[in-house]
Amino acid sequence: MPSDVLKAARRALQTGALLAMACVGAAQAQPAVPAQAALCAACHGAQGNSRTPSIPSLAGQPKVFLENTLVLIREGLRDIPAMKGMLDKMPDSELTSLAVYFNAQTPLPQTTRPQAEVFARGKDIAQKMMCASCHQADYSGRAQIPRLAAQPEPYLLESMKTFRDHPGAGRDTIMAATLYGVKDQELADMAHYLAHLK
Ligand code: HEC
Ligand code: HEC
Numbered sequence: 225m226p227s228d229v230l231k232a233a234r235r236a237l238q239t240g241a242l243l244a245m246a247c248v249g250a251a252q253a254q255p256a257v258p259a260q261a262a263l264c265a266a267c268h269g270a271q272g273n274s275r276t277p278s279i280p281s282l283a284g285q286p287k288v289f290l291e292n293t294l295v296l297i298r299e300g301l302r303d304i305p306a307m308k309g310m311l312d313k314m315p316d317s318e319l320t321s322l323a324v325y326f327n328a329q330t331p332l333p334q335t336t337r338p339q340a341e342v343f344a345r346g347k348d349i350a351q352k353m354m355c356a357s358c359h360q361a362d363y364s365g366r367a368q369i370p371r372l373a374a375q376p377e378p379y380l381l382e383s384m385k386t387f388r389d390h391p392g393a394g395r396d397t398i399m400a401a402t403l404y405g406v407k408d409q410e411l412a413d414m415a416h417y418l419a420h421l422k
Contacts, residue, residue: 255328258321260314267306271329277378279306284331288367290323302394331374338420346417349410353402363421368396377419384411 272282298311365371391400
């Protein structure tokens with residue numbers, strides 16, 4: 225497990241209570257903040273905007289993608305060591321509340337600066353490979369297809385490499401097929417492009 229995930233895990237345990245208060249404080253808008261969202265914030269960031277390179281943001285992810293993924297994680301089908309056991313006792317209704325909540329949060333842009341050349345290369349490859357045909361023109365995703373825009377660049381790269389090289393159980397085989405034979409450099413360019421979309 226990458227060390228930033230371990231650090232985030234430790235933060236999760238130490239700051240859970242604090243974050244719970246912070247989240248309740250910020251909970252004026254609809255929908256209500258589910259109690260468990262405080263736990264998620266320690267790793268996935270405030271309002272689901274991750275600032276940890278290897279951890280995806282949840283803000284603005286399609287509700288269906290979140291619901292499906294949370295069920296897969298709870299059932300142990302998508303194996304995420306950092307989240308092991310975390311959703312064990314959560315009924316579907318709580319997973320749905322979490323999905324509704326994170327879907328309603330505004331995804332914030334990355335704080336890293338785009339490099340014009342790499343960005344343009346990544347955009348070109350993504351266009352040729354027609355990634356937008358599923359992920360939408362603005363890469364905001366829809367239904368069971370996740371948002372890619374403004375995800376942390378290292379997370380995007382790692383998840384694409386995983387799809388290409390050793391797609392695990394609980395992940396859609398369509399992505400493994402899409403990325404079959406794509407070079408590391410091309411994945412890196414696309415990750416840079418997608419991360420710096422707003
Ligand atoms: C200890 C850190 C940690 C905590 C706490 C945590 N997660 Fe995660 N989560 C991760 C990591 C790491 C990944 C990415 C795993 C991977 O590489 O695919 C992840 C992935 C996910 C994904 C898949 C997202 C995607 O784009 O594919 C969802 C959904 C998710 N988490 C929801 C939650 C929710 C909801 C909570 C709170 C109940 C939560 N997580 C708490 C570490 C954490
Ligand atoms: C045929 C539809 C389709 C096409 C084309 C497609 N994707 Fe995907 N993509 C998906 C689906 C469905 C998922 C969710 C997979 C899962 O959760 O197991 C996904 C997941 C991903 C993820 C993981 C995101 C996360 O948060 O977990 C990345 C990164 C990604 N796609 C990048 C790309 C790139 C780059 C391209 C173009 C080279 C592309 N996709 C083309 C359907 C598609």
